[in-house]
Amino acid sequence: MRKQPLDLPARDIDSIAERVSLCAQAARDAIGPGRAVEDYESALDRALRADKLQFAWQYPIGVPFDGPPDRGFYADFIVEGWTLLELKVVDRLTLEHADLALNYLRESSCKLCLLINFGQPKVEITRILPSGEVSHAE
Numbered sequence: 772m773r774k775q776p777l778d779l780p781a782r783d784i785d786s787i788a789e790r791v792s793l794c795a796q797a798a799r800d801a802i803g804p805g806r807a808v809e810d811y812e813s814a815l816d817r818a819l820r821a822d823k824l825q826f827a828w829q830y831p832i833g834v835p836f837d838g839p840p841d842r843g844f845y846a847d848f849i850v851e852g853w854t855l856l857e858l859k860v861v862d863r864l865t866l867e868h869a870d871l872a873l874n875y876l877r878e879s880s881c882k883l884c885l886l887i888n889f890g891q892p893k894v895e896i897t898r899i900l901p902s903g904e905v906s907h908a909e
Contacts, residue, residue, distance in 0.1 A: 787824070798814035808858050815848070825851055832878050832879050846879060853882045854884070855884040857885070873899050873903060876900075881901075885899075
């Protein structure tokens with residue numbers, strides 16, 4: 772499932788991000804508000820499958836510390852080997868959410884992290900690059 776992310780054109784990353792954004796809103800529309808993050812994970816899983824995107828769910832990414840990584844965290848999703856998804860259900864995203872997502876992104880070989888908040892009527896998506904650049908999707 773993992774691909775080498777070194778030569779993926781930016782337009783392909785943007786295309787994947789747009790498809791994921793549409794899948795996230797479809798998942799939110801399908802199950803409605805006020806659910807646990809696990810419910811949105813399951814709905815997003817179905818939406819990504821329907822859109823024929825390749826992905827891994829709860830993908831392990833080690834955290835290096837004095838040697839090779841042995842334990843770490845699990846990315847909520849990695850889509851097409853390039854895009855890490857971090858899902859939240861909160862009233863509003865904070866700087867701490869973005870910092871955590873950036874750390875996950877830097878420990879992975881992904882080119883983009885989409886921090887997705889299902890806690891609003893319209894899905895809120897923040898794009899994060901390994902450089903630390905942050906932007907909000909419309």
